[in-house]
Amino acid sequence: MGVVFDHHIPAERAWTAPYLLRERLGHLDPEQIIASPSSVSRAISMPPALHRYTQTLPGWVVAAAHRVLTNYDGHADRIWSGGRSAKEIQERFQAFAGVGQKKAAMAVEIIHRHRFAEVSGLEGSDIAFDVHVRRVFLRTGLVEVDDRSLMIQAARELHPERPGALDLPAWLVGRRWCHPGVPNCPGCPLGEVCPKHVERGAAVRGG
């Protein structure tokens, strides 16, 4: 549910939303969610709203509940449990409404990093094509243009055993130091090695 909510809002807010949704609904039960979409809509919209897109998110949440019920017997953890490969887990997440490459790759990393489940085939993991990751890859010269395939390929070449491992460090550098406007290069841990192609990251937009 956190992956679904993580869309154009700060990560902290997105990942608190499922907890707050459960508080407001009194459950996060897929069958009950499907049975009462209006309750989901009300719970997400009531002030303070759990998301900026109060028209879109309820539909994604109900669709996610439907998918978990029909494909995973009502158990969301079956999306990733059972020693599945990074590639398979990513594809499973991408099958959910509102979840694209960025969020699906991020989900794989979270599952592996926090040991929610054994993830095999980590050489098939990917960085998320996220705004912070993109800015850092461009400014550090890992890629020359803002292109999803090129960035995924660059990560695979840099760290073939686990390309997705580059995701969190790049995201953190982007969020803490490599700001969209003027980056804080003196404080950045990459300051001594980065070629600082600051202008390359200026146009990076999107979720």
Ligand code: SF4
């Ligand atoms: S050194 Fe500067 S340009 Fe390079 S990643 Fe750090 S903040 Fe960004």
